[in-house]
Amino acid sequence: MVAFLIRRTFGMITVLIAVSFITYVIFFRIPDGNPAERIAGRTATQANIKAIEVKLGLNHHGFTGLIQQWWDMMHQLLTGQLVSYYDGTNVVQQIKEGMPETFSLCIGAAIIWLGFGVLVGIISAVKAGRFSDKAITALALVGISLPVAWLGLLLRYFFGGEGHFSWFPDGGYVPLTTNPWQWFYHLLLPWFTLAILFVGFYSRVLRSNILDTINEDFVRTAKAKGLSARRILVKHTLRASLIPIVTLFGLDFAAVLGGGAIITETVYQIHGVGLYAEQSITTQDLPPLMGVTLYGAAFIVVFSTLVDVAYAYLDPRIRLT
């Protein structure tokens, strides 16, 4: 276990270094990729651009220069000194400020999507082939197909603010520590917007896993022992069926925590990491982009390690090596 964690930690660091370097290279390779030229504006002289390059530390040339610049940026990021090219705000500071809103959105949505996904999946599998199963299947497909941006805007339009059924506030965020009820009230629509896709998807996956597991020999053995239908479902069928869900959940949850809920945050004006990412993409601002990318990548690598640990716990045949 210890050896596993040490090895995985080295692996994670390697991945993060690779991600940051590739992000850096791609940024300068895209058309119109020189930040100095963009900041200087259309009428800038060569001297202007040169001056800005020096100011941003982008005046190194060639391959070693590229590595030098990348290394400088990493150093600034890790020491918390990296600032935006445009407004000079501190990147680490900005991400830190966005985290409570992103975490509130994602944890709430994750509870909803995991809870409903599992519940709906079980009902659908137990009633397989009957009307309720078919209705759930249709609804799940609709849920999977709805574009989040469209769904979010519609929900906000109809149920938020000045809509026809203005039961909910029109976007925005209230910190949990300020007013727990308002926090909950403001987040309810965003939670459901973010969760619906996952509910549809998870319930489909779980349904087919359960139906596969039901035909396993060990489930027949459980029945032949004289166990009740409920116990067979919960203790024998569900346990095996949930293992693939753990992988899905680990990676999906990491992705939204890591700033992947860009659309939901944008639609509801939740100033989380996703909205920060959206703004820095629009302005092609490299330091925030680098910060958000590494922040997201860190969640992915950490959670995929956690998934492996959870696997070993759920299935004793799996050894962590």
Add this chain to the structure above:
Amino acid sequence: MAERLLEVNDLKVRFATEDGTVSAVDGISMELERGKVIGIVGESGSGKSVTAMTMMGLTRGVNARFEGEVLYKGTDLLKVSDRGMQNYRGNELGMIFQDPMTSLNPVYRIGEQIVEAIQAHENVDKRTARSRTVELLRQVGIPNPEVRVDDYPHQFSGGMRQRAMIAMALSCNPSILIADEPTTALDVTIQAQIVELINRLKDDFNSAVIFITHDLGVIAEIADEIIVMYAGRVVERGSKRDLFYDPQMPYTWGLLGSIPRLDRPRVERLHTIEGSPPSLINLPEGCKFRPRCPHAFEKCKQEPPLENRVGTPGHLDRCWLDVEYKRAHRDETISPGSEAAA
């Protein structure tokens, strides 16, 4: 006379499928007394496993139809609700399955799975159930059971897993042990040990056994009575002695001829039954074995009833052939090349 535990009367099992109705079992009857062993033999798809699972109520489903009776101590199990069957499964009828590799849940410890079976039927605390589990594992020959009880199935070999399955099936002292091809997935030396174990435990636990196999060699060691099934039907039924020394059905001859034997002159190749079993949706007219039977004649286009033709009481068969003709010709199939010895 020993206590009559089980009486199956003309059991029929059909499944509706997309391709038509499958007649998996078409009229099987048997009686089982305490301490006895019935062997059911037949190829894959002959209906032997469906028969066993139907007794346990494991074949129920929207597409399954049942006829006849499965009387356990006078109660018709076919009429007991699925919930009601929970009191019979494991408690009155224990079952061992073919593949011990997949029949145990891989994510729970062996002990836990047996404790679960005990606690499903008896109101005992975990500690008592656990010490009984250790005792059961000892009885089925698991070395060091106090330690191995906490192993996971993947830490057991195939033979040990089957022993654990037997311990689980016997954990609540069932009156009947149903063993559905318990030795098929095991290698030959382990097979003999498992058969020997079942035979011994049957006496220790004072139960009766229904032993299902496709291997007449295995059944010779354990069964008192043998039922030969083909295409969902009983084609021959009698005591072990009748079946081995006076077999009446050409299908039985084929099964006997395909056992390698050390007590007969060595033959070039073992006998094989030509062809394959018929589709249970489109059964041939008349005798179901007719298309594969080298002795078939005109009359076989009508299906022969299962009746006593030999004279030995309790020996039934489904074959129109003349008894004397059969006695004269069966050794060509059973032990080719040694007719003179017969």
